Amino acid sequence: AGTLFRLEVETTPPEFSLEQEVYTVNQGGTEVLLTVERTGGSAPASVTLGLANGMASLVPPFAAAVADTDYLPLTLQQSTLDFAEGEMAKQVTVTLLPKTGKNLPNKRFTATLSDPTNGAVLGPVPQATVNILADDTTKPTVKLVTPAAKVNAAVPYLLTGVAGDARGIAKVEVVLNGGPVIEAALGASVKPAAVPFSLPLALPVSGGTLIEGVNTVVVTAYDLRGNTAGVTRKFTFIRRMGRLIVNRFDHGVYFGNDPEPPQNLGVVTFKAANASALAPYWATPGSYYSDYVPGSKGVVTAKPNKGFVFARWFGSPGDSVTDLGPILEFTTREGGGMLQAEFIRNPFLPPTAGMSNIFNGVITPVNATPVENDSHGRLTGTLVPATGAFSGQIQVAGVTQKFAAFFTGLGQCYFVAGKTRPRQITVGGWTLTLYLDVDEQAIQVALTKPGGLRCEGLARRALYDGKISLPPQNLRNLGAKGFFTFATSADGPMEMSRDEMPNGFGIGTLTLDLKGNVILAGTLADGTPVTCSSALVAGNTLPVFCPLQTPGAKKGVNGGCFGGEVVLAPTEFDGDLQGEDLFWFRPAVTQLTGVTPAALATQLYTSGWPGGLSGRIFGALYDPKLTLQAMLDLLEADAEPVLRVQEGRLTDMVDVTSFSIQGNKIVKDNPADKTFDIKTTLAKGAFNGVFTPNWPSPSSKLPAFRGILIQGGSMVSGGYGFSISNAAGDLDPESSAVFFNRLND
Incomplete structure (x- = not known):
C-alpha cells in the first residue's frame, strides 16, 4: 500500500494599510492624494476609508482641520474601496478648501481605514495624519x-x-x-x-x-x-571613568512608642574635582550617584538631621580612604565605588532627666599588667548631647593630658588631632582607646602597650545636674552642701614590714555641692598633700584619683598617685563615707642630706612603695555646731579623753591623758605642762599639736601631729591622725598613728 503525506501550509491574511503615517500639504494646496495598499493576497476584497477632524495641540502648534471648512468629506462611493482580483493599491483624492491670508495656523485631520472584507485585516498603518502647514519663511x-x-x-x-x-x-x-x-x-x-x-x-x-x-x-x-x-x-x-553611588541607611533601633522606624535621618554630600553633583540613581530608590575623573581627591560627608546622629559607613568609596568619622577622604578610582551612611536616633541624651553630661572614672591594670603608678589613672570629660562631641582629660603615668573627641551613634570614638581623626592617641607611653556604651551610659577606657599590657576603666555619667536632680538630703548637712571629714589607712603586701610604710592615718575633708561635684582635700599619712575634684556617679560612688608629687622633685613631677572608689552612703556603724581597695603609690627616690623641705621629703620612706599600698577610707558628715566634748562622747561625768600615739619610731605606745575637755575647751591638768599641746579648728574638724616621744635621741623640738575629727558611725567616730618622727640625726623617719577619743575606746 502507498504512503499518504499531508502538507499543511500556513498562510497570512491580506492586509490593508495606508502608504504613510503623515501626509503634508502646504497652505494653499487644493488636494491631497492618499494611497491605500494591499499586501499578502489578491482575491477581491474591500475596505472603508474615513476622514475625521484633527486634534489641536500646543507643541507642535496645530489647530483642528474641520470638514466642509478645511476639507470635503468623502462620498460613500469614495470611502468604499473595492479591490479587484490582483489589484494591490488604490489612490483617493481628498479635496482641500484652501485659505488665504497671514498668520493662519497649521491644521490637521485624520484618515482611518476600517471594515476590511473577505478575510483581510488592517495592516501596520491603519491611520494617517494630514498636516496642512501655514506659510512660514522665518528661520527657527x-x-x-x-x-x-x-x-x-x-x-x-x-x-x-x-x-x-x-x-x-x-x-x-x-x-x-x-x-x-x-x-x-x-x-x-x-x-x-x-x-x-x-x-x-x-x-x-x-x-x-x-x-x-x-x-x-x-x-x-x-x-x-x-x-x-x-x-x-x-x-x-x-x-x-568612575561613578560613586551613595545611600542612606536608617538604623533599626528606635523607641517603642514609634509606629515604625524613623526615615530620612540625614543626608550625604560628595565633593571631588571634576565630579558631577549627586543625582537620584534610577536603579536603586533612595540612592544617589556622581560621576568623576579617577585619581582626584574625594570627600563624602554624612550630615544627620536634627535629633539624629551619624552611626557608621558601609562599603568603599575609593582608594586610600582616610576615616574621619562622618567624613571620608579618599582617592577616586576607575570603576567607582559604593557607600552607605547609617544614621541613628540620638543616643547621647541623659536617660534620666537631671543627669549630668559629665563622665568620670578610675583606670586600673588588668591581667598580668604590673601594678604601679604608671598603670593607674583617671578619665574625666563632658559630653555634648546634641552631637556626641566630647572634651576630656586623662591622668596616667604622671601625665595630665586634655583632648577633644566625638562619638558616633554606635559608640566608636574619634579623637580630634588637627586635621586628622585618629581612633587612638598616645598618653604617657600608653595607647588610649575609648568606647561609649550607650546602653550603660558609660565610657569604656582602654590603655594598651606592646607585650599585652592593658589597663581598663569605666567612666560613668554623673548623677546630678543641681536643678532637676539633687544629691539626697542625707548627704547634705550645710543647706546646699555636704561637708564630710575622713581618714585613710594603708597596708602593704606581706613582704613589706610595718616600718617600711606609714602607720598613721591620712586625713582630709570632702565637700559635696548640689550638682554632685566633690572637692577632696587632705594630707596622707606621710605628709603628702592630696587634692582632687570629682562627681558622684551611679550608686553615689565617687571616683577618686590624685596625682602625687615625687618627694624632693619640682612641682608638676608626679611619680605617685592615690585613688580608688569612695561610696557616700550613711550607715549606723561605718559612717557616711566608705571605700575599700584604694591604691597609693610612692616612688623610690635618692635620699638627700640636709634639712630643706626637698631633702626632708627624700629622707622619709626613701624606698617608697612603687608596687603600691592598698588602703581604706572612712568618714562621716561633719557638723561644726557640735561641741568637741559631744564629738568624742565625753558627756558622761566619768568619761575621760586620751591622745594616743603609737607605732612608727616609738618604742611603746604614748598615751596623753592629763587633760579634760569641757565643751570645746581643752583644759590641761597642769596649765604649765609643756610635754604636750592639743589645739582644734572645729570649723574644719581638724586638730593638731605636739607630744613627748619615747624614741632614742629625741630632738629638742617636740614632734608634731595632725588629725581629723569624725562624728558619725559608732565604729569610726573619734579623732584620727599621724605624726612624723623627728629623732635627732635620723635620716629614716616614720609615720605614727594618732588617736584622739575617749579613754578605753
Missing part, C-alpha cells in the same frame, strides 16, 4: 546648552539644547566631528518656541563619535516648512 532658533567649552563627564555624555519656531519644530540634527547625521530626540514642551532636544554622545567605536580631547559639534534645527538654523561649538572632553 537653536541654542546649545551642553556641552560647555570644557566638559568633565562620564560616557555616554548627554548633548542638550533648545530649539524653537512659532510654527513648530520638525527635527534637530547633530553632526559630531564630521561624522554621520544623527537626529536628536525632542522633549516635551508647552511652548513651541522652546522645545528641548537631547542626544547621548558615546566614545569612539567608529568615525564621527566623541573623543577625549577637542571635539566639534554642529547642530541644525528644522521647522515644519524646512527652514533651518544651526550652531557650531568646539569643546574639550575629559572622560569621567
Whole structure:
C-alpha cells in the first residue's frame, strides 16, 4: 500500500494599510492624494476609508482641520474601496478648501481605514495624519546648552539644547566631528518656541563619535516648512571613568512608642574635582550617584538631621580612604565605588532627666599588667548631647593630658588631632582607646602597650545636674552642701614590714555641692598633700584619683598617685563615707642630706612603695555646731579623753591623758605642762599639736601631729591622725598613728 503525506501550509491574511503615517500639504494646496495598499493576497476584497477632524495641540502648534471648512468629506462611493482580483493599491483624492491670508495656523485631520472584507485585516498603518502647514519663511532658533567649552563627564555624555519656531519644530540634527547625521530626540514642551532636544554622545567605536580631547559639534534645527538654523561649538572632553553611588541607611533601633522606624535621618554630600553633583540613581530608590575623573581627591560627608546622629559607613568609596568619622577622604578610582551612611536616633541624651553630661572614672591594670603608678589613672570629660562631641582629660603615668573627641551613634570614638581623626592617641607611653556604651551610659577606657599590657576603666555619667536632680538630703548637712571629714589607712603586701610604710592615718575633708561635684582635700599619712575634684556617679560612688608629687622633685613631677572608689552612703556603724581597695603609690627616690623641705621629703620612706599600698577610707558628715566634748562622747561625768600615739619610731605606745575637755575647751591638768599641746579648728574638724616621744635621741623640738575629727558611725567616730618622727640625726623617719577619743575606746 502507498504512503499518504499531508502538507499543511500556513498562510497570512491580506492586509490593508495606508502608504504613510503623515501626509503634508502646504497652505494653499487644493488636494491631497492618499494611497491605500494591499499586501499578502489578491482575491477581491474591500475596505472603508474615513476622514475625521484633527486634534489641536500646543507643541507642535496645530489647530483642528474641520470638514466642509478645511476639507470635503468623502462620498460613500469614495470611502468604499473595492479591490479587484490582483489589484494591490488604490489612490483617493481628498479635496482641500484652501485659505488665504497671514498668520493662519497649521491644521490637521485624520484618515482611518476600517471594515476590511473577505478575510483581510488592517495592516501596520491603519491611520494617517494630514498636516496642512501655514506659510512660514522665518528661520527657527537653536541654542546649545551642553556641552560647555570644557566638559568633565562620564560616557555616554548627554548633548542638550533648545530649539524653537512659532510654527513648530520638525527635527534637530547633530553632526559630531564630521561624522554621520544623527537626529536628536525632542522633549516635551508647552511652548513651541522652546522645545528641548537631547542626544547621548558615546566614545569612539567608529568615525564621527566623541573623543577625549577637542571635539566639534554642529547642530541644525528644522521647522515644519524646512527652514533651518544651526550652531557650531568646539569643546574639550575629559572622560569621567568612575561613578560613586551613595545611600542612606536608617538604623533599626528606635523607641517603642514609634509606629515604625524613623526615615530620612540625614543626608550625604560628595565633593571631588571634576565630579558631577549627586543625582537620584534610577536603579536603586533612595540612592544617589556622581560621576568623576579617577585619581582626584574625594570627600563624602554624612550630615544627620536634627535629633539624629551619624552611626557608621558601609562599603568603599575609593582608594586610600582616610576615616574621619562622618567624613571620608579618599582617592577616586576607575570603576567607582559604593557607600552607605547609617544614621541613628540620638543616643547621647541623659536617660534620666537631671543627669549630668559629665563622665568620670578610675583606670586600673588588668591581667598580668604590673601594678604601679604608671598603670593607674583617671578619665574625666563632658559630653555634648546634641552631637556626641566630647572634651576630656586623662591622668596616667604622671601625665595630665586634655583632648577633644566625638562619638558616633554606635559608640566608636574619634579623637580630634588637627586635621586628622585618629581612633587612638598616645598618653604617657600608653595607647588610649575609648568606647561609649550607650546602653550603660558609660565610657569604656582602654590603655594598651606592646607585650599585652592593658589597663581598663569605666567612666560613668554623673548623677546630678543641681536643678532637676539633687544629691539626697542625707548627704547634705550645710543647706546646699555636704561637708564630710575622713581618714585613710594603708597596708602593704606581706613582704613589706610595718616600718617600711606609714602607720598613721591620712586625713582630709570632702565637700559635696548640689550638682554632685566633690572637692577632696587632705594630707596622707606621710605628709603628702592630696587634692582632687570629682562627681558622684551611679550608686553615689565617687571616683577618686590624685596625682602625687615625687618627694624632693619640682612641682608638676608626679611619680605617685592615690585613688580608688569612695561610696557616700550613711550607715549606723561605718559612717557616711566608705571605700575599700584604694591604691597609693610612692616612688623610690635618692635620699638627700640636709634639712630643706626637698631633702626632708627624700629622707622619709626613701624606698617608697612603687608596687603600691592598698588602703581604706572612712568618714562621716561633719557638723561644726557640735561641741568637741559631744564629738568624742565625753558627756558622761566619768568619761575621760586620751591622745594616743603609737607605732612608727616609738618604742611603746604614748598615751596623753592629763587633760579634760569641757565643751570645746581643752583644759590641761597642769596649765604649765609643756610635754604636750592639743589645739582644734572645729570649723574644719581638724586638730593638731605636739607630744613627748619615747624614741632614742629625741630632738629638742617636740614632734608634731595632725588629725581629723569624725562624728558619725559608732565604729569610726573619734579623732584620727599621724605624726612624723623627728629623732635627732635620723635620716629614716616614720609615720605614727594618732588617736584622739575617749579613754578605753
